[in-house]
Amino acid sequence: MMAATRLGTGLYSAYLAYGRLRIGLQLALGLLLVLPPMWGLLGFEIMRLRAAAEQETKSEVGNLVHAFAEEVGATVGTIDLSLVGLRDRLQQQRADLGGIIRRLQQHIGETVLFQVAITDARGRLVYSSVDTSAVGMDLSDREHIRVHMERQGDRLFISKPILGRVSGQWSIQFTRPLYRQDGTFDGVIVASVAPAYFVRFLDKINLGEDATVALVRQGGDILARNPAGPDGKGIGGRMDAGLFLRPEGPAAGLYRRVSEVDGIERIYAWRDLPRYQLTVLTGRSVESVRARYAAQQRAFLLAGLGASLLVAGAGYLLLLAARHRARAVDALAESEARWKFALEGSGDGVWDWNLARGSVTISERTRQILQLEQNEVPGTMEALQDLVYPDDLNAVRSALQKHLVGETPTYLMEHRVRSLGGKPPVWILSRGMLVKRSRSGKPLRMVGTFSDITDRKRREAQIEHMARHDPLTGLPNRALLNDRLQQALLRARRENTPLALIYFDLDKFKPVNDTWGHATGDRLLEAVAERVRGCLRGSDTVARVGGDEFVVLLPAIGAEDDAQAIGENILAALNRPFELDGHVLNISASIGIATYPGDATDQASLMRCADRAMYQAKDAGRGRVQMHLGRETEAVRPR
Numbered sequence: 223m224m225a226a227t228r229l230g231t232g233l234y235s236a237y238l239a240y241g242r243l244r245i246g247l248q249l250a251l252g253l254l255l256v257l258p259p260m261w262g263l264l265g266f267e268i269m270r271l272r273a274a275a276e277q278e279t280k281s282e283v284g285n286l287v288h289a290f291a292e293e294v295g296a297t298v299g300t301i302d303l304s305l306v307g308l309r310d311r312l313q314q315q316r317a318d319l320g321g322i323i324r325r326l327q328q329h330i331g332e333t334v335l336f337q338v339a340i341t342d343a344r345g346r347l348v349y350s351s352v353d354t355s356a357v358g359m360d361l362s363d364r365e366h367i368r369v370h371m372e373r374q375g376d377r378l379f380i381s382k383p384i385l386g387r388v389s390g391q392w393s394i395q396f397t398r399p400l401y402r403q404d405g406t407f408d409g410v411i412v413a414s415v416a417p418a419y420f421v422r423f424l425d426k427i428n429l430g431e432d433a434t435v436a437l438v439r440q441g442g443d444i445l446a447r448n449p450a451g452p453d454g455k456g457i458g459g460r461m462d463a464g465l466f467l468r469p470e471g472p473a474a475g476l477y478r479r480v481s482e483v484d485g486i487e488r489i490y491a492w493r494d495l496p497r498y499q500l501t502v503l504t505g506r507s508v509e510s511v512r513a514r515y516a517a518q519q520r521a522f523l524l525a526g527l528g529a530s531l532l533v534a535g536a537g538y539l540l541l542l543a544a545r546h547r548a549r550a551v552d553a554l555a556e557s558e559a560r561w562k563f564a565l566e567g568s569g570d571g572v573w574d575w576n577l578a579r580g581s582v583t584i585s586e587r588t589r590q591i592l593q594l595e596q597n598e599v600p601g602t603m604e605a606l607q608d609l610v611y612p613d614d615l616n617a618v619r620s621a622l623q624k625h626l627v628g629e630t631p632t633y634l635m636e637h638r639v640r641s642l643g644g645k646p647p648v649w650i651l652s653r654g655m656l657v658k659r660s661r662s663g664k665p666l667r668m669v670g671t672f673s674d675i676t677d678r679k680r681r682e683a684q685i686e687h688m689a690r691h692d693p694l695t696g697l698p699n700r701a702l703l704n705d706r707l708q709q710a711l712l713r714a715r716r717e718n719t720p721l722a723l724i725y726f727d728l729d730k731f732k733p734v735n736d737t738w739g740h741a742t743g744d745r746l747l748e749a750v751a752e753r754v755r756g757c758l759r760g761s762d763t764v765a766r767v768g769g770d771e772f773v774v775l776l777p778a779i780g781a782e783d784d785a786q787a788i789g790e791n792i793l794a795a796l797n798r799p800f801e802l803d804g805h806v807l808n809i810s811a812s813i814g815i816a817t818y819p820g821d822a823t824d825q826a827s828l829m830r831c832a833d834r835a836m837y838q839a840k841d842a843g844r845g846r847v848q849m850h851l852g853r854e855t856e857a858v859r860p861r
């Protein structure tokens with residue numbers, strides 16, 4: 223028992239686990255269908271945002287590099303112009319060089335390290351605006367001096383950044399050659415400028431920490447960079463300058479790369495200044511691009527996550543509800559099947575009427591009870607009612623209607639249905655109940671049963687017959703006679719017509735019994751009944767009311783006197799000999815007749831009058847018909 227319970231519990235939890243697994247799988251499948259397109263769309267939107275942010279950054283660095291190039295071009299131009307002007311002055315009045323340089327410095331800006339130096343034709347320092355003690359130093363090994371000693375032509379040279387041996391500061395040398403009156407090389411004039419001067423541009427605009435500007439010389443030497451980079455690595459370093467200053471290539475462009483200086487990935491815009499063999503660059507970090515759309519991306523992702531959770535949650539609840547519903551429907555169907563089965567098992571047929579659809583379904587047992595052929599399908603209530611015995615149809619319809627409108631709690635009806643092949647009709651007990659109404663009260667569904675009650679009805683009819691008939695002759699007994707007399711009197715009063723009661727008793731019946739036996743007496747009684755019936759019409763009633771006493775009810779006589787003739791007929795019929803069991807029997811009868819309304823008007827009086835007339839006939843010598851003489855009076859009433 224315990225083991226069976228444990229097994230049952232185990233099976234039930236396995237069933238529940240299966241249900242959960244099923245929901246999980248269905249949910250996963252649903253999410254697999256819904257979420258990828260949703261996230262695809264989100265991804266697409268985020269990509270669109272990123273592309274827009276990147277495009278914005280590109281156009282920003284593009285604009286910046288343009289402005290930066292303008293500024294660098296102007297700065298270098300100014301320095302060169304200053305250098306050329308200084309050289310001209312130098313050739314005119316060398317003595318005041320210091321004063322001129324000071325004024326120039328003031329003009330260019332105090333923050334800028336701007337020094338001027340002059341060498342002779344052999345590269346020895348002959349003048350320095352800062353360090354007079356260095357005069358005489360040999361600078362011929364310096365690139366910016368050597369380049370003019372070696373090459374012809376009055377051209378500006380821009381050096382790589384040089385870290386001052388004494389000052390410890392970076393400087394870029396701008397140099398031009400000096401010439402004597404006769405045009406021969408006479409030395410070099412050098413203007414030293416701090417690299418920061420060229421890239422101060424970035425400090426004027428607030429682009430964030432990751433932005434950078436740089437100035438690069440042909441060949442990739444980084445002349446200046448802002449910010450200078452970790453440990454000033456950005457100045458004096460080199461970069462891959464393959465892109466820049468190509469005669470056949472474009473003068474400006476964009477690229478993306480990880481900086482050699484600080485390792486930050488940036489989008490760079492570059493622009494050549496071919497006149498000075500320089501290239502300027504501006505860059506913004508890829509991270510800053512991301513920052514542009516990060517907030518929106520976050521909002522998108524959060525919305526996506528929220529929507530996914532919502533979809534998953536709603537899907538789960540929907541599936542759960544669907545499962546519960548399916549379970550409820552299953553349970554309902556199961557319980558319906560169970561009660562139908564139970565009813566069928568009890569021998570009843572089941573019917574189910576869907577009033578909304580107007581359809582009826584019946585069970586196999588119903589089909590048997592209604593004696594339907596296989597191809598007969600009463601699919602509607604009308605078709606089902608067509609099977610009802612015509613005499614009972616109105617009662618059936620009215621009982622059904624009463625239940626549908628709510629007058630009766632159940633529908634209950636005993637009625638007949640047509641039967642096959644002229645057999646007596648089948649009696650059924652039809653029970654039903656409305657099980658569903660619409661909100662407005664409209665009947666929607668009714669279920670019910672049919673029980674075959676033909677046998678019971680037959681038994682009841684037999685009992686009823688026995689209660690109202692004489693078992694020996696089959697004639698109505700006194701009870702039935704009384705009923706019929708009552709009905710006949712009502713009708714006679716209503717229609718104002720006469721009726722008659724003939725009361726007769728056999729004469730000398732006792733000797734028949736005594737002589738020929740009781741059985742012969744019985745058969746004689748049967749024969750009497752038969753003979754009297756032969757004297758009457760179908761609407762007349764002959765009843766046996768005692769041993770050898772009979773009453774005939776003539777409910778419709780033309781006149782009260784007609785009754786006597788019928789009484790005479792009966793007497794004549796009974797006077798004829800009876801041949802029974804090989805014997806010839808002669809009997810007679812004493813017959814009394816009372817009529818309505820002449821003799822009496824109520825049932826009991828009429829019976830008494832007829833009875834009394836019969837006794838009068840007996841007293842008068844038997845074997846005769848005696849009409850009741852005169853109206854019953856109070857005096858004669860008690861017998």
Ligand SMILES: Nc1nc2c(ncn2[C@@H]2O[C@H](COP(=O)(O)OP(=O)(O)OP(=O)(O)O)[C@@H](O)[C@H]2O)c(=O)[nH]1
Binds near residue numbers: 732735741742
């Ligand atoms: N065989 C038979 N006899 C019955 C039945 N019922 C009553 N009897 C008999 O019928 C007889 C009727 O008696 P009565 O009417 O008094 O006698 P009667 O000989 O007819 O006399 P009168 O009526 O005075 O002529 C009795 O002997 C009863 O036993 C029956 O069902 N079968």
